[in-house]
Amino acid sequence: MSGRKIGEVILDLKNISLSFGGVKALQDISFDVLEHEVRAIIGPNGAGKSSMLNVINGVYRPQHGEIILRGEHYANMNSYEAAKAGLARTFQNIALFKGMSVLDNIMTGRNLKMKANILQQAFWLGPAQREELEHRLKVEEIIDFLEIQHIRKTPVGRLPYGLQKRVDLARALAMEPQILLLDEPMAGMNVEEKQDMCRFILDVNDQFGTTVVLIEHDMGVVMDISDRVVVLDYGKKIGDGTPDEVRANPDVISAYLGASH
């Protein structure tokens, strides 16, 4: 049964501007994200896509603009608070914990949900033990979902790139986020891996009703899986709408094909 039914605005970004010294990474960008939708941010290299994601995730703080999450303002959120507010993310250059096994990596995603205090953990008391088992069950579900049972105990550093990306997604899913931010989930993958990843993203969206915000470079993939697309170029928004609308937008075409204005 499909958990997906596009709802109200869950995340609203208003007039976001971000600059690093003289470089204007984002200029006056506004768009919103509806609950349960797949929202893509696309644009050529250096368009400000990753900066946008990092603003939403609280890594960067914009000089101007407002972030409204479920009707509440978040001005000075850091990434820890973002995680608490139900935002999970993956990274463009995979930021997994390389020395740890796949299972341990995904278990770290449960950290916020663990309540046992450090003394209970240190002495392996009842509550800590029960909790560990409970979370372990949830993590095993995610492992089954993403079809990575066979590598559960492997240190992530040893996995091929495509699988590492999948573990990165698994760790984010373990947080049971309301909004999932994906930073170029398909980058550097072969066709088969891309198809798998698309399927997982759609399944997550469909089965858990998770709102997905994803950045992608590859227009083709994005158009197939997104409900709505924002297009950035040189830090400015040049298009916003359904994939068909965006495809027909002359500004978008020229940004991608490099036609002269």
Added chain:
Amino acid sequence: MSFFLETLLGGLMSGMLYSLVALGFVLIYKASGVFNFAQGAMVLFAALSMARFSEWIPLWLGMDNLFMANVLAFVVSVMVMFAVAWLVERLVLRHLVNQEGATLLMATLGIAYFLDGVGQTIFGSDIYKIDVGMPKEPVMMLESVFEGGILINKEDFVAAFISAMLVVALTIFFQKTATGRALRAVADDHQAAQSIGIPLGRIWVIVWCVAGITALVAGIIWGSKLGAQFSLSTVALRALPVVILGGLTSVPGAIIGGLIIGVGEKLSEVYLGPYVGGGIEIWFAYMLALVFLLFRPQGLFGEKIIDRV
């Protein structure tokens, strides 16, 4: 042969203590990427706190029970070390998140001098006795195997045992608990750890607390041997080659590195010393570490650094 074994065992046991101090370095380096120069000062501070509180508490409470006094002093000292950890995070580290390694190193150098100074202001600067009832008399062992047996210092034996237990406990804590997992996560990648909801600040306080406890245990053991005095803070400098040898990021490396240095020091002093004029115990460890660095810059067990070009 029995003399060789005696020297070897003596080396292993003092090596265990080096390991303990080195462990403090490694824990903090792993979790926060900070080379904590203040580890030695923490050992001194902890030892002074233990020595003085075990003296003061019986006076304040008017009791006459050495065991209880030591237990209470230990508890108070643990709390003192926790307070130090909390203050370090609050006043220093929090403001230096994402700064250069050199900046952080200088900050810990500052903490080291501060702790040295404040410790002696609060606790006094004499040599104080720590008496936790460590057995002092040596014992003879293996008399049936060797003629004359081998002479072992019971105190060293107990110390090595305690150190080993602490190492085992820490390993279990790091590998098996959720907090341990979070610590390892922070060690691997700050940004990613933060974005999945691991609170960096709290993790740092925890690591400094753990490093504080290892400092306290090391301080008590060294202190009961040599007395709690200023020279304890230089013990940490002798653990530096251990860290280099073992690799800054490896807990087993710290332990084995410590044992190698301990044994190397004792054996070289006894067997090489006479030829070069003795006193080589003091610099031997550094030279060993230096030679080692030529061949394995990442240490015995350290992670090899591979840079993408």
